[in-house]
Amino acid sequence: MAQTTKTATLTFENKQVELPIHSPTAGPDVLDIRKLYAQGGVFTYDPGYTSTASCDSAITFIDGDEGILLHRGYPIDQLAEKSHFLEVCYLLLYGELPTADVLEDFESRVTKHTMIHEQMHMFFRGFRRDAHPMATMVGVVGAMSAFYHDSTDVSDPWQREVASIRLLAKMPTIAAMAYKYSVGQPSVYPRNDLDYASNFLRMCFAVPAEDYEVDPILSRAMDRILTLHADHEQNASTSTVRLASSSGANPFACIAAGIACLWGPAHGGANQAALEMLREIGTVDQIPEFIRRAKDKDDPFRLMGFGHRVYKNFDPRAKVMKQSADEVLDLLGIENNETLKVAKELEKIALEDPYFVEKKLYPNVDFYSGIILDAMGFPTSMFTPIFAVARTVGWVSQWKEMIADPAMKIGRPRQLYTGPTYRDYVDVENR
Numbered sequence: 001m002a003q004t005t006k007t008a009t010l011t012f013e014n015k016q017v018e019l020p021i022h023s024p025t026a027g028p029d030v031l032d033i034r035k036l037y038a039q040g041g042v043f044t045y046d047p048g049y050t051s052t053a054s055c056d057s058a059i060t061f062i063d064g065d066e067g068i069l070l071h072r073g074y075p076i077d078q079l080a081e082k083s084h085f086l087e088v089c090y091l092l093l094y095g096e097l098p099t100a101d102v103l104e105d106f107e108s109r110v111t112k113h114t115m116i117h118e119q120m121h122m123f124f125r126g127f128r129r130d131a132h133p134m135a136t137m138v139g140v141v142g143a144m145s146a147f148y149h150d151s152t153d154v155s156d157p158w159q160r161e162v163a164s165i166r167l168l169a170k171m172p173t174i175a176a177m178a179y180k181y182s183v184g185q186p187s188v189y190p191r192n193d194l195d196y197a198s199n200f201l202r203m204c205f206a207v208p209a210e211d212y213e214v215d216p217i218l219s220r221a222m223d224r225i226l227t228l229h230a231d232h233e234q235n236a237s238t239s240t241v242r243l244a245s246s247s248g249a250n251p252f253a254c255i256a257a258g259i260a261c262l263w264g265p266a267h268g269g270a271n272q273a274a275l276e277m278l279r280e281i282g283t284v285d286q287i288p289e290f291i292r293r294a295k296d297k298d299d300p301f302r303l304m305g306f307g308h309r310v311y312k313n314f315d316p317r318a319k320v321m322k323q324s325a326d327e328v329l330d331l332l333g334i335e336n337n338e339t340l341k342v343a344k345e346l347e348k349i350a351l352e353d354p355y356f357v358e359k360k361l362y363p364n365v366d367f368y369s370g371i372i373l374d375a376m377g378f379p380t381s382m383f384t385p386i387f388a389v390a391r392t393v394g395w396v397s398q399w400k401e402m403i404a405d406p407a408m409k410i411g412r413p414r415q416l417y418t419g420p421t422y423r424d425y426v427d428v429e430n431r
């Protein structure tokens with residue numbers, strides 16, 4: 001619980017405004033400016049929200065300087081090592097680790113909701129085959145509100161619960177179908193005897209002519225990718241989901257908004273962009289040229305998969321992901337393909353180069369996840385949809401937390417207006 005024990009006084013233009021300071025359970029104190037406009041007649045200005053807490057939340061904590069990521073207090077490396085994705089989902093959604101019985105019941109509920117309404121298959125057919133799977137996912141997830149109206153009333157806790165399970169359960173099926181559709185193959189239905197990650201791999205890689213045997217190491221690696229991406233505090237897509245749902249919009253429409261935001265290369269699209277960049281670099285001897293471009297202020301090029309808005313020490317997820325990448329490459333006997341050589345050399349150079357060291361630009365989780373997904377056989381266009389599958393539980397948990405909060409208000413930022421001031425309309429013949 002945040003405590004309010006201190007105040008700050010803001011003095012300007014002969015005015016004084018007292019601002020309460022809330023102390024969180026972890027992290028920096030927060031200045032409460034909610035009464036600032038009413039009492040001082042000014043707004044605050046923070047594009048990009050670099051100093052703004054947009055809500056209170058008890059789900060995920062990040063200390064970017066120390067490289068700490070906690071879900072409900074549990075560190076991500078312990079969860080990645082000892083837990084698994086659906087248990088982490090339960091933790092994010094309900095706040096505590098489940099007992100064995102509760103976990104079994106939760107897993108069963110998710111597993112039994114993995115099929116999608118048969119009519120939705122028709123909906124997929126309206127898309128062009130060459131559509132990016134993210135484009136298809138934005139459309140199909142938004143359209144879930146048309147197929148599952150019985151869980152769109154956000155004022156009803158039971159409907160919110162049903163919508164949560166549906167989104168979590170059906171997202172892998174939708175992502176796999178978007179992929180199958182894009183490669184011209186029939187979609188593969190989920191199977192209730194497989195775990196979440198194995199089911200997803202099979203839905204992506206099985207064909208009617210030949211089933212797909214899921215290797216436990218690949219299934220574990222996929223489970224880890226999902227676990228490591230499950231939630232990340234108030235990132236751009238999560239904030240999008242919160243803002244969209246602050247108007248009372250239905251959860252499927254709001255999660256579709258989150259998917260749209262995730263798609264951008266500065267966010268979830270970075271895993272696709274990172275691998276494409278490695279391929280564009282092509283050979284190790286080209287790396288210095290790309291490093292030069294990344295440092296050049298006049299060149300918009302950036303090393304994709306490097307840097308993070310919050311982590312300025314290291315990304316704790318990247319450490320685990322790197323270990324997973326080594327395991328997968330070892331299993332698949334991929335040692336020395338050119339892309340991997342480029343990745344390893346680039347990582348080494350960037351970690352030593354003063355530009356990257358001084359600006360604290362480390363490889364982030366997307367740098368390594370792309371390498372794993374590529375080795376598993378996924379095309380780059382599927383990297384961001386897999387991120388969306390993983391992040392769905394984060395979006396849903398944050399959405400549920402927000403809707404259940406009696407203090408919830410519609411999100412409505414203000415602005416620093418820089419346009420023309422009042423002027424009279426001029427008739428077209430007089431312009």
Ligand code: ACO
Nearest residue numbers: 265266267268270294302303304305306307308309359364
């Ligand atoms: N390559 C080269 N230079 C970089 C990079 C990079 N990847 N990232 C940041 N910089 C430089 C900037 O040019 C800037 O330099 P300056 O201070 O001389 O102007 C400085 O580092 C700070 O960069 P900002 O853009 O201000 O940092 P911000 O916190 O806004 O951006 C971001 C973070 C968007 C992640 C950025 O590092 C980036 O674009 N990285 C590449 C894309 C990427 O990998 N995104 C994935 C993020 S992780 C995720 O979504 C799971």
